[in-house]
Amino acid sequence: MSTESALSIRDLRVTFKTLLGNVQAVRGVSLDVQPGEVLGVVGESGSGKSVSFLAVMGLLGRNAVIEGSAKVGDTELVGANQRTLRKVRGNNVAMIFQDPLSALNPVHRVGAQVAEMILAHHHGMSKDDAAKRAVELLDIVGIPQPEQRARQYAHEFSGGMRQRVMIAMAIANDPKVLIADEPTTALDVTVQAQILEVIDRIRKEMGTAVVLITHDLGVVARMADRVQVMYAGRVVERADVHSLFHQSDHPYTRGLLASQPTLGRERLSPIPGAPPNMLQPPSGCAFRVRCAHAGPECAGAVPELIQVRRTETACVRAQELEALV
Amino acid sequence: MTAPVVEVANLTKEFTVKSSHGLRVTRRTVHAVSDVSLTVPSGKTVGLVGESGSGKTTVGRCILRLIEPTAGSVKFQGTELVGLPAKDLRKLRRSMQIVFQDPYASLDPKMTIGASIAEPLQIQKVEGNHQDRVAELLELVGLAPDHARRFPHEFSGGQRQRVGVARALALNPSFIVLDEPVSALDVSIQAGVVNLLQDLQEQLGLSYLFIAHDLSVVRHISDSVAVMYLGKVVEVGPAEELYSASAHPYTRALLSAVPQADPVVERERQRIMLQGEVPSPINPPSGCRFRTRCPMAQEICSVEEPALIDRGQGHPVACHFAEAVAVTLGSNVSA
Numbered sequence: 001m002s003t004e005s006a007l008s009i010r011d012l013r014v015t016f017k018t019l020l021g022n023v024q025a026v027r028g029v030s031l032d033v034q035p036g037e038v039l040g041v042v043g044e045s046g047s048g049k050s051v052s053f054l055a056v057m058g059l060l061g062r063n064a065v066i067e068g069s070a071k072v073g074d075t076e077l078v079g080a081n082q083r084t085l086r087k088v089r090g091n092n093v094a095m096i097f098q099d100p101l102s103a104l105n106p107v108h109r110v111g112a113q114v115a116e117m118i119l120a121h122h123h124g125m126s127k128d129d130a131a132k133r134a135v136e137l138l139d140i141v142g143i144p145q146p147e148q149r150a151r152q153y154a155h156e157f158s159g160g161m162r163q164r165v166m167i168a169m170a171i172a173n174d175p176k177v178l179i180a181d182e183p184t185t186a187l188d189v190t191v192q193a194q195i196l197e198v199i200d201r202i203r204k205e206m207g208t209a210v211v212l213i214t215h216d217l218g219v220v221a222r223m224a225d226r227v228q229v230m231y232a233g234r235v236v237e238r239a240d241v242h243s244l245f246h247q248s249d250h251p252y253t254r255g256l257l258a259s260q261p262t263l264g265r266e267r268l269s270p271i272p273g274a275p276p277n278m279l280q281p282p283s284g285c286a287f288r289v290r291c292a293h294a295g296p297e298c299a300g301a302v303p304e305l306i307q308v309r310r311t312e313t314a315c316v317r318a319q320e321l322e323a324l325v
Numbered sequence: 326m327t328a329p330v331v332e333v334a335n336l337t338k339e340f341t342v343k344s345s346h347g348l349r350v351t352r353r354t355v356h357a358v359s360d361v362s363l364t365v366p367s368g369k370t371v372g373l374v375g376e377s378g379s380g381k382t383t384v385g386r387c388i389l390r391l392i393e394p395t396a397g398s399v400k401f402q403g404t405e406l407v408g409l410p411a412k413d414l415r416k417l418r419r420s421m422q423i424v425f426q427d428p429y430a431s432l433d434p435k436m437t438i439g440a441s442i443a444e445p446l447q448i449q450k451v452e453g454n455h456q457d458r459v460a461e462l463l464e465l466v467g468l469a470p471d472h473a474r475r476f477p478h479e480f481s482g483g484q485r486q487r488v489g490v491a492r493a494l495a496l497n498p499s500f501i502v503l504d505e506p507v508s509a510l511d512v513s514i515q516a517g518v519v520n521l522l523q524d525l526q527e528q529l530g531l532s533y534l535f536i537a538h539d540l541s542v543v544r545h546i547s548d549s550v551a552v553m554y555l556g557k558v559v560e561v562g563p564a565e566e567l568y569s570a571s572a573h574p575y576t577r578a579l580l581s582a583v584p585q586a587d588p589v590v591e592r593e594r595q596r597i598m599l600q601g602e603v604p605s606p607i608n609p610p611s612g613c614r615f616r617t618r619c620p621m622a623q624e625i626c627s628v629e630e631p632a633l634i635d636r637g638q639g640h641p642v643a644c645h646f647a648e649a650v651a652v653t654l655g656s657n658v659s660a
Contacts (some may be wrong), residue, residue, distance in 0.1 A: 044511035045482075158602045188376035188538065190599045193582040197598070215511060218584030222591040241588040259516035260586050261545035268545070270517035274481040 005032040006209035012068035027233035033209040040224030048233040058085040094170035098182040100162035104154040111150025117172040137168040160191035232286035239311035249308040330532040331365040336397035370533040372547030379553040385502040422493035426505035428485030432477040439473030462491040483514035555614040562640025572638040572647040
């Protein structure tokens with residue numbers, strides 16, 4: 001890598017201790033995000049895409065065992081104490097979520113909540129200055145009449161406006177990395193388009209590295225520079241956005257793309273079966289139980305990412321399958 | 326031309342909401358659905374799309390009279406449902422069913438799947454062996470007959486939605502309201518349920534009202550599509566025509582906002598960005614309800630409400646400037 005990564009994750013593993021046993025939610029995820037780029041993280045429910053980043057942020061409960069490494073600059077986040085995490089969170093790395101209403105405090109004015117975020121990392125700043133800066137931030141994320149809106153409460157905001165407030169809080173301290181976890185899933189498409197534009201503008205103007213976690217392939221196609229596809233707690237394929245959509249070599253990625261609704265009424269191609277139970281993930285490639293191309297070799301070692309054509313693919317049969325495309 | 330299964334005319338639904346400020350209680354009216362007319366032809370699928378608050382779910386529920394319409398007419402196979410006595414309505418309910426969005430919330434966690442599917446048979450006092458019928462229904466939706474003894478928590482989201490479909494089919498309906506039936510499912514699972522719905526339609530000659538906010542799924546499954554905005558139908562037409570040659574600025578904006586799973590298309594397409602958000606249905610804008618966000622709005626739009634009529638586009642459009650849409654907003658962008 002020529003430039004220094006804004007966020008660098010190595011072999012991240014997250015296991016939840018439950019009454020039923022250990023749920024292996026994330027099983028060795030590595031990634032780098034460069035300043036100013038959007039990394040799309042795609043996967044279905046339970047693929048570990050959100051959990052990976054909640055683990056990095058230290059936001060999981062005590063029953064989560066986190067191993068591996070996640071670095072922002074020189075700061076290691078895995079195993080870091082609360083003091084270090086508090087310094088990093090909201091300062092170097094910020095996160096926004098699917099449901100902005102549950103992330104906002106209903107009894108505090110919106111402007112005060114944004115100002116609190118600034119003061120948490122700028123101890124010397126006066127409250128007045130923080131309040132002024134909060135209004136500026138609300139303006140940056142496209143909230144009309146920011147002075148008045150700053151004095152209102154979360155319930156007076158619509159879904160899209162609340163998500164803008166969350167983004168204002170997230171960028172308050174000019175973070176190096178913005179992790180957006182399904183930021184538009186709860187929003188209508190016309191509002192989604194507005195929010196995606198705000199995120200894109202922030203990336204361009206502030207050079208923020210953005211991790212965009214989503215299940216929506218359309219959103220990824222629109223926003224991401226690079227994409228990684230997750231399945232059963234592992235990255236199964238990664239590439240630049242064009243290669244991933246047009247020259248994918250992993251049967252799961254191809255299955256995902258093929259199951260998109262098509263023009264006309266011809267039959268869709270679902271992926272048979274359902275994602276595995278992560279209490280006992282299948283041996284070898286976790287996708288093999290749903291894969292049309294699985295052979296005996298797939299039950300062996302867990303496949304690592306290797307360069308096939310234009311993508312890095314975790315499939316032992318990718319080379320053979322390439323001939324079938 | 327097949328006979329319509331459902332004919333909705335001038336359907337209106339208003340809810341009264343109370344808000345209290347100390348001792349003062351004010352009543353306000355939510356105009357959820359205003360003057361909506363649509364027809365579901367026999368054996369066909371009509372898609373109903375719109376954003377949250379557009380009234381699409383309310384239309385579906387008014388048709389089944391799960392909600393009482395405030396005004397208007399709903400005819401099911403020629404019989405007027407509005408004002409029909411409960412006893413007669415219950416008989417007709419056999420023929421019209423609904424599948425809900427959330428397969429987790431719509432099944433009783435303490436009932437076996439078999440009992441849930443057999444419940445409508447008991448309520449309607451259907452003769453015959455219910456167990457056999459349940460087994461038959463489970464096979465019909467791609468599950469195994471021995472699944473009947475299991476409980477909802479033992480199933481995945483996609484399987485649960487199949488159970489929801491089996492329950493809707495129990496009484497041999499001719500018409501089903503599908504209210505966001507695949508919105509809660511992952512895309513790889515969603516495709517299987519969409520295929521199932523299409524197979525069942527062909528096999529059983531069902532008619533569907535398919536309510537969804539996902540425009541690409543609606544396009545795939547529907548014969549015709551009605552687009553709703555703030556309680557009104559703004560455009561209705563054959564699915565392909567609507568997606569390739571829509572003539573209402575809202576339909577255009579909606580289609581252009583749907584991201585497509587193709588980075589080349591996504592990076593080249595022109596988007597119509599709508600400003601702001603959907604106004605409150607308590608106090609909808611005068612004239613055309615879309616005018617406050619419309620890139621083409623003129624003075625007339627606030628004065629005169631555009632009727633939903635064919636303005637030379639081949640299908641009904643509720644816009645004064647339907648002819649100019651293609652020119653002003655560019656050639657069509659479809660989802």
